[in-house]
Amino acid sequence: MTSPEGSAPERHDVLGRLGEQVSDLALVVARQTRTIERLVDAAKSPAAAAVGDTALLVDLFALHTDAATCAVSASEADRPAFELLRDGLERLIVGRGGVVVAPLPGADFDARTMEAVDVLSAADTSADRTVAELLRPGLVVGERSVRPAAVVVFRIS
Structure with a gap:
C-alpha cells in the first residue's frame, strides 16, 4: 500500500521534474529579459x-x-x-x-x-x-x- 501522498521515491521524482521545469522556466525568462533589453536599447538609439x-x-x-x-x-x-x-x-x-x-x-x-x-x-x-x-x-x-x-x-x- 501507498500513502495518499505517494511514496518517497515518487515524491522525489515529482520534485525532480518540478525542479527541472522551474529551471527551464528560469532560462526562458532570462532569455526573454535579454531580448527585451536589446529591443529597448535599440529603440533608444x-x-x-x-x-x-x-x-x-x-x-x-x-x-x-x-x-x-x-x-x-x-x-x-x-x-x-x-x-x-x-x-x-x-x-x-x-x-x-x-x-x-x-x-x-x-x-x-x-x-x-x-x-x-x-x-x-x-x-x-x-x-x-x-x-x-x-x-x-x-x-x-x-x-x-x-x-x-x-x-x-x-x-x-
Missing part, C-alpha cells in the same frame, strides 16, 4: 528613432527647403529671419536623427545621397566627378537616402 520619425523628418525637411528658398528670394531685411528658420529646422532634423545633404562645390559626387541633374564639362582632371553646384539639398534618415540632393556635376569631356 538615434538611428531607430530616426527611422520611426521618417514622416516627421520629411515634413520638417519640406519646411526647411521652403525656408531656404524664401531666404534666397527675400529682401535684405527679411533674409536673416528665413535663414534663422532654416537653421532651426535643420537642428530639429539633425536632433531627430536625420541628415541634410548639402554638398559644397568641389565635394566628391556620392551616388548614394546625390542625384546628378546636369553635367558640366571640366578641363581639370581633379574636378572630374565633383559637385559643381547644389540645386536642392537632400535628406538622409538612418542609412536611407529619402531625398537625394540635386546637384550639377563636373565630368571630363
